[in-house]
Amino acid sequence: MHVAGLTVIAAAGSGFDWGEVGKYLFDRDILQGALITVVMAVLSQFTGTLIGLLLYLMRRSNFLPIRWFAELYIWFFRGTPLLVQLELLFLSFSEFHLVRPIRQIDFFPSLGFDRIVLEAVLPALIAFSLNEGAYMAEIVRAGIDSIDVGQMEAAKSLGMTYGLAMRRIILPQAARVIIPPLGNEFNNMLKNISLASVIGLYELLRVAEAYGFTDFKPVEVVITASIWYLAMTTVWGFIQSYMERRLNASNTPIQPPSLMQRMFSGWRPKPVNTTAEAIAEIGQH
Amino acid sequence: MTEQQGTARPIVEATDVHKWFQRNEVLRGVSLQVQRGEVVVIIGPSGSGKTTFLRCLNHLEKIQSGSILIDGESIGYRTVDGRLKEDNEASIAKIRAEIGMVFQRFNLFPHMTAMQNVMEAPIHVRGVEKDEAEARARDLLAKVGLGHKLESFPAQLSGGQQQRVAIARALAMHPKLMLFDEATSALDPELVGEVLKVMQQLAEEGMTMVVVTHEMGFARNVAHRAVFMDGGVIVEEGPPAEVFEHPQHERTKTFLGMVQH
Numbered sequence: 454m455h456v457a458g459l460t461v462i463a464a465a466g467s468g469f470d471w472g473e474v475g476k477y478l479f480d481r482d483i484l485q486g487a488l489i490t491v492v493m494a495v496l497s498q499f500t501g502t503l504i505g506l507l508l509y510l511m512r513r514s515n516f517l518p519i520r521w522f523a524e525l526y527i528w529f530f531r532g533t534p535l536l537v538q539l540e541l542l543f544l545s546f547s548e549f550h551l552v553r554p555i556r557q558i559d560f561f562p563s564l565g566f567d568r569i570v571l572e573a574v575l576p577a578l579i580a581f582s583l584n585e586g587a588y589m590a591e592i593v594r595a596g597i598d599s600i601d602v603g604q605m606e607a608a609k610s611l612g613m614t615y616g617l618a619m620r621r622i623i624l625p626q627a628a629r630v631i632i633p634p635l636g637n638e639f640n641n642m643l644k645n646i647s648l649a650s651v652i653g654l655y656e657l658l659r660v661a662e663a664y665g666f667t668d669f670k671p672v673e674v675v676i677t678a679s680i681w682y683l684a685m686t687t688v689w690g691f692i693q694s695y696m697e698r699r700l701n702a703s704n705t706p707i708q709p710p711s712l713m714q715r716m717f718s719g720w721r722p723k724p725v726n727t728t729a730e731a732i733a734e735i736g737q738h
Numbered sequence: 739m740t741e742q743q744g745t746a747r748p749i750v751e752a753t754d755v756h757k758w759f760q761r762n763e764v765l766r767g768v769s770l771q772v773q774r775g776e777v778v779v780i781i782g783p784s785g786s787g788k789t790t791f792l793r794c795l796n797h798l799e800k801i802q803s804g805s806i807l808i809d810g811e812s813i814g815y816r817t818v819d820g821r822l823k824e825d826n827e828a829s830i831a832k833i834r835a836e837i838g839m840v841f842q843r844f845n846l847f848p849h850m851t852a853m854q855n856v857m858e859a860p861i862h863v864r865g866v867e868k869d870e871a872e873a874r875a876r877d878l879l880a881k882v883g884l885g886h887k888l889e890s891f892p893a894q895l896s897g898g899q900q901q902r903v904a905i906a907r908a909l910a911m912h913p914k915l916m917l918f919d920e921a922t923s924a925l926d927p928e929l930v931g932e933v934l935k936v937m938q939q940l941a942e943e944g945m946t947m948v949v950v951t952h953e954m955g956f957a958r959n960v961a962h963r964a965v966f967m968d969g970g971v972i973v974e975e976g977p978p979a980e981v982f983e984h985p986q987h988e989r990t991k992t993f994l995g996m997v998q999h
Contacts, residue, residue: 611911
């Protein structure tokens, strides 16, 4: 609906202007929207990862209904669009008259936002976290299942309980397998937060769209938003590859090749080492 | 039956242990007692149930009937209305902490140094102070001949060295019983000796040991008693010299004939 409206405005508009993009780029509201996007993404990814771990544990419960619940959960959240889940949550908030009470809560007090801007924060946060949990459950499972069963047996034979063995022995090793796909999830998360614009969260895209309507510069503001999204995902890309390098420390050549070498001499990153060697390397840092 | 005097309560009392993997009965009523300070080797063809039985002794495998007492305490089960009911995790872990186990494939923690591997359980299971755990780990690694490899990661060690770290790791808990599950089977031939030497030294120090092995030399020279298993039962047992020189059963003779050329 927004976009359809914007095309009409765009058609009526007076030509594209890069100067306008420059002006919007550091606009206070745009920056605030970008900040909300980042904060929402970090919080949702964090909660989603915890939910994923919880679902992993539920899936291997001895109690059948708990396993069923976990499967049902994953089936639902992976089987319906994120946008639909957002709307469902938002609608159930209004259905149960929860919108007004949450409007009273100051969500990020130190960031100084208007409360009205934030009334969609809670439903969005819940929807993103629940959705992410379903995907993280698979990633956590793949990571933990990649660890040799002998590790758990050795830990148990030393008198460790399941929980202690998980925390001290299994998860530190599984992290190496979990972190690369987790990075991709977070990249998606940064972009998917824009879906919350439909339930009225003033994240980056919503702020941009609002300017598009008021200032009749829709193309400029949407490009401004794109630049910010690119900035976020690019910075995250650097952080992610830094973390992966740390985890695969033994694979990085001592002298990194120059840009020219990488472009023309067919240089490729070395293939991944054996898990045991790579993990030994992590420990040394 | 044994060379040890059996006045005190045995460390291991397994009575009529039965275990099925689905429909396949892999242990068909195994009973074995191991006295304090005794070294028992279990030999037998693959599929005889010897490794499974060893794993039952610290409840890495469940059993369907029978009983296993470790130093008088039932491991893994309580009997409720005449049926076995699995015990809670904490009590199983508590008994396991008293039993050291050495695995065929070492199972060292690859993200920790040799020292950290040895210190891990004393600190996080027993709550031992770090300094104390460190001193003990240093001593144990020196004892198994790895005083110069304290800060090495498992991937930087040979198989024989890894297995010796694994033995030190088990000893760090002051176990009253050590279980060895084919501890030298995954090693290159030239590395077997260094591990057997450490095991022999432990035996001489009076450690109670149950050893599943294919090393007939070790069985003859170090063990107090040899147990021959086949088809999920103990076929015969006795002093190694007896079992090796004068096997009573046809199956024992056949097996020894195959492994001793």
